Amino acid sequence: MAELVFFSGTMDCGKSTLALQMDYNHRARGRGGVRFSCNDRAGDSTISSRLGLQTDAVEVGGDTDFWDEVVARRTSGLRVDYLICDEAQFYSASQVEQLARVVDEMDVDVFAFGITSDFRTRLFPGSQRLIELADKVQVLQVEALCWCGRRATQNARTVNGIMVVEGEQVMVGDVAPATGDDISDADAVGYETLCRRHYMRRVTAHGANVMAGADQPLPFDVDACLWPGAGALRQG
Numbered sequence: 001m002a003e004l005v006f007f008s009g010t011m012d013c014g015k016s017t018l019a020l021q022m023d024y025n026h027r028a029r030g031r032g033g034v035r036f037s038c039n040d041r042a043g044d045s046t047i048s049s050r051l052g053l054q055t056d057a058v059e060v061g062g063d064t065d066f067w068d069e070v071v072a073r074r075t076s077g078l079r080v081d082y083l084i085c086d087e088a089q090f091y092s093a094s095q096v097e098q099l100a101r102v103v104d105e106m107d108v109d110v111f112a113f114g115i116t117s118d119f120r121t122r123l124f125p126g127s128q129r130l131i132e133l134a135d136k137v138q139v140l141q142v143e144a145l146c147w148c149g150r151r152a153t154q155n156a157r158t159v160n161g162i163m164v165v166e167g168e169q170v171m172v173g174d175v176a177p178a179t180g181d182d183i184s185d186a187d188a189v190g191y192e193t194l195c196r197r198h199y200m201r202r203v204t205a206h207g208a209n210v211m212a213g214a215d216q217p218l219p220f221d222v223d224a225c226l227w228p229g230a231g232a233l234r235q236g
């Protein structure tokens with residue numbers, strides 16, 4: 001029986017890598033699939049993994065109807081046994097409902113991959129509907145880490161290196177640090193995965209380094225830090 005599975009987590013925890021691996025494994029056993037993505041960092045109509053793999057995909061737009069996508073392919077004789085749906089946090093609630101219907105009415109497996117929450121810790125609409133409707137929600141085994149060594153559960157956004165908690169929900173970007181050195185016309189938007197404690201205290205890796213260098217009493221308990229690099233903070 002087909003299933004709707006949502007593989008979820010923070011940024012940089014291996015979702016796109018798993019999406020490509022699952023597509024490969026199912027295809028290798030003769031199953032027919034369609035890959036979808038939306039606003040991938042590497043560009044439209046792409047699924048890209050930071051491990052270096054990248055492949056083409058159908059770009060999901062506001063007018064994409066997953067039911068029609070499957071019907072069109074099956075009508076033209078193509079085999080559709082499963083869908084790979086990357087960056088599913090950006091799908092609309094009604095598109096997630098179409099995916100559920102594809103599973104139930106057409107017996108197509110749907111494997112969706114996406115971040116759970118945005119830079120304000122709020123659920124994305126697509127992720128919320130997936131959590132509500134999926135047969136299974138799976139948290140990825142690979143843990144993205146906070147700078148302190150704890151498991152990262154939050155995606156912080158930085159603008160010119162400073163953590164922000166207001167702005168547009170959707171801004172494509174990467175976890176590579178945005179230093180602000182390369183500012184041209186636009187501000188440099190970046191993301192950093194943090195544990196809840198450091199998200200709430202708004203301490204990014206950059207902020208922690210600044211505090212370590214300032215040689216001042218710190219506003220948080222550095223002894224609780226697990227990361228070996230946090231030793232520098234204790235000496236600071």
Ligand SMILES: Nc1ncnc2c1ncn2[C@@H]1O[C@H](COP(=O)(O)OP(=O)(O)O)[C@@H](O)[C@H]1O
Nearest residue numbers: 011012013014015016017018048049050051142
């Ligand atoms: N150079 C590298 N060597 C080994 N693993 C890497 C390398 N670069 C990235 N990774 C792995 O890839 C993961 C990110 O994979 P990716 O599929 O791009 O994440 P996501 O789609 O969840 O944002 C990282 O958590 C890390 O485990």
Ligand SMILES: Cc1cn([C@H]2C[C@H](O)[C@@H](COP(=O)(O)O)O2)c(=O)[nH]c1=O
Nearest residue numbers: 011012115118119155169170171172173
């Ligand atoms: C937290 C957050 C992220 N985004 C964007 C940034 C990236 O382009 C994607 C996540 O991709 P990944 O493969 O999981 O790294 O989402 C956003 O638009 N808004 C946010 O709040």
